């Protein structure tokens with residue numbers, strides 16, 4: 245082993261020097277216990293004042309980055325100090341969080357790894373227990389979340405996410421300008437939405453909101469109306485179009501039961517094809533649809549009417565939207581398509597939230613991709629009971645703060661590493 249000076253240099257913890265290195269075994273992978281001592285007077289963990297009045301010491305250990313294949317434990321006699329201002333306090337440890345069992349630089353590595361692999365894999369990779377890895381990850385994410393600037397988005401999203409078994413839901417609050425999750429609550433009640441809008445947003449953030457994108461779920465509308473009176477509701481395009489697809493599906497079902505052998509032969513197994521948008525259907529599938537439409541005019545009419553609804557979001561003025569919908573309803577007359585008429589009534593009742601898009605062009609694509617990311621994280625984290633942790637993971641996944649090798653380096657080499665926290 246090199247000189248202690250070399251070891252101090254390799255360890256690279258400012259203010260600390262290596263006094264002794266023990267091996268826990270003789271193999272190429274056995275653990276090293278690196279004993280360190282402080283070079284200067286220690287600082288009080290309460291006020292940061294330096295003092296040399298030591299009351300007692302106690303041995304503490306932290307897991308650290310490995311030396312080649314050897315896992316490393318840093319050993320230090322932590323002091324309890326008599327501080328003039330705070331009384332008896334432990335000394336501040338610059339290289340680790342308070343009460344943590346790993347150094348801050350190892351915490352960064354574990355926390356990063358946990359964002360792309362299961363916690364159990366990260367734990368094995370870094371020679372720590374599962375619990376240590378999980379706590380390191382939580383501290384890593386919390387530190388990241390605290391340090392980033394707070395945004396004031398103009399447009400918010402309020403959405404329900406299905407949790408799986410039974411009728412269980414999460415309500416998710418998101419920033420649909422930047423595509424980031426902001427808050428999470430269980431259930432999809434008015435109380436959950438109200439809590440999100442009051443507890444997870446500051447007064448400044450609330451004041452900056454001009455529009456909230458949501459579905460037509462009544463409790464959400466009530467909560468937004470009560471808590472963000474100046475914000476307008478914009479109905480999520482995909483939710484509206486889902487209703488249109490449901491109406492089209494109903495037409496298909498009825499036609500299928502009413503019609504004779506020809507329709508049955510053509511219509512069997514076409515449900516998913518029929519529900520797809522025309523622009524996404526290609527080649528032979530298009531021809532299949534065309535044959536189907538040739539066999540049944542009513543189905544064709546319903547399909548065209550659904551396709552036309554896309555144009556509800558192409559107008560730039562509210563009267564334009566209203567005119568279009570009135571025209572759409574006129575085209576429906578004499579068609580004997582009661583399902584589509586019901587859809588028309590529904591759209592008419594919600595026209596305000598649809599037309600609000602003219603003044604508040606919410607990015608529906610962002611809303612949609614947020615939902616996809618959230619579902620992927622939930623699926624990977626199935627069974628996760630820890631709600632704050634789940635929220636942090638969602639924030640990380642949707643904000644994806646690492647987009648380049650430079651970002652990655654920033655997370656691994658924390659600057660400043662020895663902050664005052």
Ligand SMILES: [Zn+2]
Nearest residue numbers: 288291327330
């Ligand atoms: Zn103090």
